[in-house]
Amino acid sequence: MSDGSFEKNWRDRFVNFAQSNDDDAGIAGWTPAGLEARIRRFLQVWPGDQPGAVWLDAGCGAGTYTRLLASHKLRAIGIDYSTASVQKARDRSPEVSAWGIADVSRLPFRPNCADGVVCLGVTQALASSEKVIAELFAAAKPGGYVWIDGLNSWCLPHLWERLQRKIQGKAPHVRYESPWRLRRGVRQCGAVEIRLYWLPIAPRRFRGAQRMLESRWMQWMLTAIPPLGALLSHSMLVVGRKSSK
Numbered sequence: 001m002s003d004g005s006f007e008k009n010w011r012d013r014f015v016n017f018a019q020s021n022d023d024d025a026g027i028a029g030w031t032p033a034g035l036e037a038r039i040r041r042f043l044q045v046w047p048g049d050q051p052g053a054v055w056l057d058a059g060c061g062a063g064t065y066t067r068l069l070a071s072h073k074l075r076a077i078g079i080d081y082s083t084a085s086v087q088k089a090r091d092r093s094p095e096v097s098a099w100g101i102a103d104v105s106r107l108p109f110r111p112n113c114a115d116g117v118v119c120l121g122v123t124q125a126l127a128s129s130e131k132v133i134a135e136l137f138a139a140a141k142p143g144g145y146v147w148i149d150g151l152n153s154w155c156l157p158h159l160w161e162r163l164q165r166k167i168q169g170k171a172p173h174v175r176y177e178s179p180w181r182l183r184r185g186v187r188q189c190g191a192v193e194i195r196l197y198w199l200p201i202a203p204r205r206f207r208g209a210q211r212m213l214e215s216r217w218m219q220w221m222l223t224a225i226p227p228l229g230a231l232l233s234h235s236m237l238v239v240g241r242k243s244s245k
């Protein structure tokens with residue numbers, strides 16, 4: 001499957017998700033439990049910003065994080081290439097006044113316009129991340145933070161799934177991201193203070209283990225032993241501050 005058809009298939013999926021669902025998780029293509037775990041992890045590590053700061057939610061989907069940013073008294077802007085998703089996000093988000101239809105790989109903003117940027121739940125639908133990372137950092141002001149996530153290519157269930165699909169001759173249905181490659185891409189944009197946070201999510205049949213995976217001691221262990229974090233974490237968050245130089 002070519003890169004173009006891979007991304008087109010995902011565009012079609014997101015349109016279908018938005019037309020077929022009315023809940024945030026369904027519109028984004030996540031399970032409710034998976035989305036809730038992502039939000040909890042983001043709130044654990046995101047320090048917030050000063051009231052009135054301008055934050056861009058690039059690839060906002062149903063507006064989950066756009067509303068979260070607005071709830072912290074930030075001026076949140078949500079953009080997505082799915083018109084149906086943005087319409088539903090706008091309808092359910094009276095606290096957010098700024099929405100747009102745009103591709104995250106071609107952001108329609110002047111450089112250095114946002115105090116912070118989040119791009120969450122997007123990279124798995126892209127053929128590569130490099131161009132998007134560059135766009136996100138171009139939009140951020142010097143000193144602003146960019147948050148981006150990815151599906152972890154080193155996660156054991158993902159490794160097994162990829163092997164099965166390869167044996168069966170099936171094309172990849174999502175793109176898994178190397179955490180270190182994602183961090184390197186952020187660094188290549190001149191970012192400083194780069195951090196990687198692991199996001200473990202239990203498979204559905206082991207949902208009862210989620211509390212343990214999110215416990216403080218488990219998060220400490222995953223951070224202290226990066227190979228363990230890579231093998232056990234469904235996703236990861238990478239954040240970098242745009243250099244002021």
